[in-house]
Amino acid sequence: MKKPSLFVVMGVSGCGKSTIGKLLASTYGLPFFDGDDYHPHENVDKMSKGIPLEDSDRKDWLQRLNILAKEYREKGAVIACSALKKAYRDQIADALTPQMEFIYLKGTKDEILRRLEERKGHFMPAGLLDSQFQTLEVPLDAITVSIEKSPDEIVLEIIKKLPLKKP
Known part of the structure; x- marks a missing residue:
């Protein structure tokens, strides 16, 4: 079985996808892409x-x-992509399994709401958080990590769970 070479850092808005994704990409020397940049206007x-x-x-x-x-x-x-539903994840991964690994950043609604309220300059308002949680189908086949730790600690936890050679 081929080891994953593509990683999708997923979760609701405000969970830290971009921050964790950039750190993970830097750790492995991979390019990082923010899914938000690919949304149509x-x-x-x-x-x-x-x-x-x-x-x-x-x-x-x-x-x-x-x-x-x-x-x-x-x-x-x-x-970095919300990938909230299984159908969305399936569409992103189409023809790429087993090369793709999803990493789910899990947090409580209260914790993420606090982050969204502190965030500046992003198009996604905190008022849409409820709809994000309503849409979310928690992945059963992803690496799941809590967002309660520091970004560096989260990335270390992900690395420990990844089926890859350590950097």
């Missing part, structure tokens, strides 16, 4: 107005992330 506009995305809004975005992952299947990459 219409999605960003909708979320900025406090309107939750629907499955149909996410379809093209998830296809873009799958294409990106396919481009990096040999070199490897870390992608």
